[in-house]
Amino acid sequence: MTLRVDWRVSVGLVGTILKWLWVPLSLPFALALYDGTPIVPFLLPMIGTLLVGAGLERLPDTRDLQAREAFLMVALTWLTIALVGTVPFLLAGSGTLADPVNALFESMSGITTTGATVIVDFDEHSRAIHLWRSTLQWIGGLGILVLATALLSQLSVGGAQLMETESQTQDVNKLTPRISETAGLLWKLYIGLTVLMIAVLSLLRVIGLAPEMTLFDAVAHAFTAVSTSGFSPRGNSIATFSPAVQWAVIPFMALGATSFVLLYFVLQGDFDRLRESDEFRFYAGILGVFTAAVAAVLFTDASPALTVEETIRHSLFQVVSIVTTTGYASIDFDLWSPAAKHLLFVGMFIGGMAGSTTCSIKALRWLVVIKAFRRDLFVATTPSAIRPVRLSGNVVDEETVRDIYAYTLVSLVFFILGTVFVVIDASRAQVAVTEFEAMSAVAATFFNVGPAFGIAGPLASYEPFPPSTKFAMTLLMWVGRIEIIPVLVLLTPSFWRS
Amino acid sequence: MTLRVDWRVSVGLVGTILKWLWVPLSLPFALALYDGTPIVPFLLPMIGTLLVGAGLERLPDTRDLQAREAFLMVALTWLTIALVGTVPFLLAGSGTLADPVNALFESMSGITTTGATVIVDFDEHSRAIHLWRSTLQWIGGLGILVLATALLSQLSVGGAQLMETESQTQDVNKLTPRISETAGLLWKLYIGLTVLMIAVLSLLRVIGLAPEMTLFDAVAHAFTAVSTSGFSPRGNSIATFSPAVQWAVIPFMALGATSFVLLYFVLQGDFDRLRESDEFRFYAGILGVFTAAVAAVLFTDASPALTVEETIRHSLFQVVSIVTTTGYASIDFDLWSPAAKHLLFVGMFIGGMAGSTTCSIKALRWLVVIKAFRRDLFVATTPSAIRPVRLSGNVVDEETVRDIYAYTLVSLVFFILGTVFVVIDASRAQVAVTEFEAMSAVAATFFNVGPAFGIAGPLASYEPFPPSTKFAMTLLMWVGRIEIIPVLVLLTPSFWRS
Numbered sequence: 001m002t003l004r005v006d007w008r009v010s011v012g013l014v015g016t017i018l019k020w021l022w023v024p025l026s027l028p029f030a031l032a033l034y035d036g037t038p039i040v041p042f043l044l045p046m047i048g049t050l051l052v053g054a055g056l057e058r059l060p061d062t063r064d065l066q067a068r069e070a071f072l073m074v075a076l077t078w079l080t081i082a083l084v085g086t087v088p089f090l091l092a093g094s095g096t097l098a099d100p101v102n103a104l105f106e107s108m109s110g111i112t113t114t115g116a117t118v119i120v121d122f123d124e125h126s127r128a129i130h131l132w133r134s135t136l137q138w139i140g141g142l143g144i145l146v147l148a149t150a151l152l153s154q155l156s157v158g159g160a161q162l163m164e165t166e167s168q169t170q171d172v173n174k175l176t177p178r179i180s181e182t183a184g185l186l187w188k189l190y191i192g193l194t195v196l197m198i199a200v201l202s203l204l205r206v207i208g209l210a211p212e213m214t215l216f217d218a219v220a221h222a223f224t225a226v227s228t229s230g231f232s233p234r235g236n237s238i239a240t241f242s243p244a245v246q247w248a249v250i251p252f253m254a255l256g257a258t259s260f261v262l263l264y265f266v267l268q269g270d271f272d273r274l275r276e277s278d279e280f281r282f283y284a285g286i287l288g289v290f291t292a293a294v295a296a297v298l299f300t301d302a303s304p305a306l307t308v309e310e311t312i313r314h315s316l317f318q319v320v321s322i323v324t325t326t327g328y329a330s331i332d333f334d335l336w337s338p339a340a341k342h343l344l345f346v347g348m349f350i351g352g353m354a355g356s357t358t359c360s361i362k363a364l365r366w367l368v369v370i371k372a373f374r375r376d377l378f379v380a381t382t383p384s385a386i387r388p389v390r391l392s393g394n395v396v397d398e399e400t401v402r403d404i405y406a407y408t409l410v411s412l413v414f415f416i417l418g419t420v421f422v423v424i425d426a427s428r429a430q431v432a433v434t435e436f437e438a439m440s441a442v443a444a445t446f447f448n449v450g451p452a453f454g455i456a457g458p459l460a461s462y463e464p465f466p467p468s469t470k471f472a473m474t475l476l477m478w479v480g481r482i483e484i485i486p487v488l489v490l491l492t493p494s495f496w497r498s
Numbered sequence: 499m500t501l502r503v504d505w506r507v508s509v510g511l512v513g514t515i516l517k518w519l520w521v522p523l524s525l526p527f528a529l530a531l532y533d534g535t536p537i538v539p540f541l542l543p544m545i546g547t548l549l550v551g552a553g554l555e556r557l558p559d560t561r562d563l564q565a566r567e568a569f570l571m572v573a574l575t576w577l578t579i580a581l582v583g584t585v586p587f588l589l590a591g592s593g594t595l596a597d598p599v600n601a602l603f604e605s606m607s608g609i610t611t612t613g614a615t616v617i618v619d620f621d622e623h624s625r626a627i628h629l630w631r632s633t634l635q636w637i638g639g640l641g642i643l644v645l646a647t648a649l650l651s652q653l654s655v656g657g658a659q660l661m662e663t664e665s666q667t668q669d670v671n672k673l674t675p676r677i678s679e680t681a682g683l684l685w686k687l688y689i690g691l692t693v694l695m696i697a698v699l700s701l702l703r704v705i706g707l708a709p710e711m712t713l714f715d716a717v718a719h720a721f722t723a724v725s726t727s728g729f730s731p732r733g734n735s736i737a738t739f740s741p742a743v744q745w746a747v748i749p750f751m752a753l754g755a756t757s758f759v760l761l762y763f764v765l766q767g768d769f770d771r772l773r774e775s776d777e778f779r780f781y782a783g784i785l786g787v788f789t790a791a792v793a794a795v796l797f798t799d800a801s802p803a804l805t806v807e808e809t810i811r812h813s814l815f816q817v818v819s820i821v822t823t824t825g826y827a828s829i830d831f832d833l834w835s836p837a838a839k840h841l842l843f844v845g846m847f848i849g850g851m852a853g854s855t856t857c858s859i860k861a862l863r864w865l866v867v868i869k870a871f872r873r874d875l876f877v878a879t880t881p882s883a884i885r886p887v888r889l890s891g892n893v894v895d896e897e898t899v900r901d902i903y904a905y906t907l908v909s910l911v912f913f914i915l916g917t918v919f920v921v922i923d924a925s926r927a928q929v930a931v932t933e934f935e936a937m938s939a940v941a942a943t944f945f946n947v948g949p950a951f952g953i954a955g956p957l958a959s960y961e962p963f964p965p966s967t968k969f970a971m972t973l974l975m976w977v978g979r980i981e982i983i984p985v986l987v988l989l990t991p992s993f994w995r996s
């Protein structure tokens with residue numbers, strides 16, 4: 001019996017990625033050297049991944065990378081980096097991260113750009129460990145950008161035609177005929193945005209508007225804002241910093257969740273693209289409507305007592321943070337009223353634009369769902385009509401429409417099944433978890449948002465969940481980040497055998 | 499400018515239905531006469547509907563009933579009966595039902611077979627009023643059976659081809675070539691099941707196993723069990739009665755949510771149909787898995803202290819009650835642990851079999867979603883493969899698959915939007931409603947289940963919600979019961995104008 005998938009091709013490519021992990025690991029390594037904190041937790045995996053990666057790379061590959069091999073590679077890459085990412089946490093051995101289940105949760109939360117943390121005391125960990133958390137998220141954001149442009153577009157039920165549509169609308173193919181060139185442009189943009197944010201935050205410090213903001217903070221937060229990830233070395237997240245910093249962080253989260261192809265065109269001076277993109281207008285509209293709704297609720301609640309500027313700032317910050325799936329907190333929004341919290345909870349299901357570092361279902365899919373369903377309603381009363389679904393002027397083919405319906409629905413079903421597991425597992429382990437806490441924690445991990453409500457609120461920790469629940473959430477982050485399909489196909493027998 | 503829809507055809511048909519409303523109204527009228535309680539609340543609408551109905555029926559209809567006219571008729575029928583249904587409540591003027599918003603909520607909850615109540619003190623209302631509540635539900639169940647077989651099959655995005663599939667699989671067309679004959683058979687089955695249940699409950703009383711069960715109770719509960727509706731004249735619902743009654747009620751709820759076409763064949767002795775129906779096995783499997791899960795959770799919780807028989811009885815009763823969308827309570831399940839409650843909450847999204855009186859999304863749609871998505875996963879790794887989705891051996895066409903994906907997704911989106919409204923509206927009116935209370939109340943009304951958790955728990959009342967929230971839930975019950983599409987198409991401009 002022969003396998004249908006040539007796993008050596010997939011594992012060989014994972015080896016190539018492993019071989020280069022010493023580069024991101026060298027950042028916390030250098031900081032540890034500078035700070036005089038332990039360097040072994042970083043040095044050991046640097047050597048290990050180089051040796052193992054170089055070894056795996058030599059696997060004989062008999063076949064080209066096809067759909068099966070690509071699915072396997074994507075699933076394995078995120079899993080492998082998550083495993084490697086635990087090594088510094090385990091070797092440092094400080095705080096809650098010394099526990100293997102916690103270490104894997106934190107590492108997966110890093111590489112999947114989720115930002116859910118099991119840290120309880122942030123000061124127990126060295127700056128190097130915090131920088132490793134941020135670095136994991138930065139390479140996680142970069143990885144998803146590459147995946148979105150180069151690979152996911154060819155795979156995944158909803159993703160395939162989705163990205164095709166995306167590229168049609170935005171002429172990626174005209175822009176650069178070769179995928180690797182496109183990827184290269186997006187890398188540069190990603191690096192540029194990160195550097196710009198470090199500069200802005202440092203400038204605020206220099207002009208006295210950000211007294212708490214060290215260079216270390218500037219780098220760590222730039223890494224996790226542009227990648228819409230949300231880890232912070234500070235236990236109070238962005239609530240640590242001045243209003244000026246909070247205002248400055250908002251556009252970077254929003255840009256991180258904007259299509260990088262669109263950003264590229266705008267940088268070229270082609271501002272019409274913004275106006276012509278149905279998805280961009282939808283994404284901006286979602287941010288506007290949710291911010292207005294949250295602000296209105298906060299004004300009505302009148303508790304906690306916030307000034308007008310504070311109400312607007314925190315409404316906009318939290319809506320942008322949640323809808324872009326960054327997950328930073330500018331205030332402990334877990335203390336807000338049920339209405340304000342519920343709005344943020346619903347925001348978790350949306351996500352930013354396709355072709356960015358954002359997670360969750362994404363604005364593009366919701367837009368297609370809305371347009372297609374309006375079309376379906378029209379056809380229901382005019383059976384003879386033929387009316388295609390159009391996105392930014394281009395026709396979306398019917399198979400794509402079906403696949404986007406399917407992907408969106410399956411995401412919601414996965415979410416529901418996840419909540420059932422979490423609430424039952426917590427009950428079994430006699431950890432008090434309410435229905436809404438379970439639902440928000442599952443949404444926050446599966447849609448890679450980060451903070452939830454109650455037990456795992458924005459200034460709290462996922463640590464109190466039972467280990468089995470945390471392990472399940474680790475899997476949810478993995479499945480959610482690579483858009484479900486690459487994992488689910490691995491579970492179908494026909495993937496492996498004829 | 500001429501309208502595209504010939505509203506006179508629709509309104510004329512609503513008139514015909516109105517004309518016959520004196521028949522169900524005569525039941526509580528007769529009971530009021532017998533009990534010596536006010537008869538005017540029933541006599542007046544009997545005369546009024548007869549006159550208005552006969553008048554509307556005379557509207558000149560220039561066109562045949564086509565899709566547009568049928569959508570309008572369905573939407574208007576449920577709305578009109580809900581309005582008529584308020585008259586006895588308002589004229590009786592007792593208790594919370596004297597309030598117009600409450601009366602409309604209760605009446606809509608009746609005709610849509612929801613079973614959510616705004617009654618606070620059940621003893622304030624006459625037996626005739628309680629019988630009117632049950633009668634509304636019984637005709638609501640009958641109406642949906644007729645709609646499912648005769649009309650909904652031709653309309654609604656998901657429903658159209660869904661029922662086509664249904665009829666293909668189950669040879670309705672072979673059975674009786676003419677729709678009205680099929681409808682006639684199902685009526686008789688519905689009436690037969692109701693009479694059987696009255697007989698069983700009365701027998702239990704006679705042999706001493708149901709001391710609380712009067713003939714009135716037997717009739718009122720038979721009306722609301724077979725129609726999977728759930729109103730009870732008793733404030734404690736089925737928890738009022740003995741374990742024997744609770745066991746006896748379970749199969750009638752389950753039968754009410756079983757395809758009546760399938761039941762017809764089984765009555766003909768064709769038991770193979772059960773085994774051959776993918777949908778029936780799925781429906782039975784859902785009931786089994788959920789019951790086992792709830793029982794396991796209750797055993798683990800060990801509080802409240804229940805015997806083994808009680809644990810099994812209440813688990814089975816509540817799972818059947820919620821999944822069939824009946825909504826009876828055999829115990830105050832709102833006191834159960836979050837895990838047990840969450841399982842029931844998720845059960846609200848499923849529903850029984852198509853072609854029955856059940857509400858919610860329905861087992862058939864979920865089964866098609868699962869089968870189609872498994873197919874999609876297979877095709878994702880084997881792009882050259884062509885593999886149709888099969889249901890009970892028959893191919894489901896791809897347009898149907900897309901429409902079922904769409905309908906299921908839109909149901910969930912409607913649910914989410916409903917929760918946003920309810921939680922914000924309650925906040926505005928300063929009524930304390932948690933996120934989970936809002937979500938469960940919206941699911942219970944939109945999916946026509948009835949009781950929710952917390953504020954509107956199984957032995958509680960929807961009365962405390964603000965009037966605006968209750969009005970919104972009234973609309974949700976209406977939209978949910980007639981499967982969304984007939985209402986949404988009315989909101990599209992193209993429905994009315996070219």
Ligand SMILES: [K+]
Nearest residue numbers: 114229325449
């Ligand atoms: K995140």
Ligand SMILES: [K+]
Nearest residue numbers: 612727823947
């Ligand atoms: K019901």
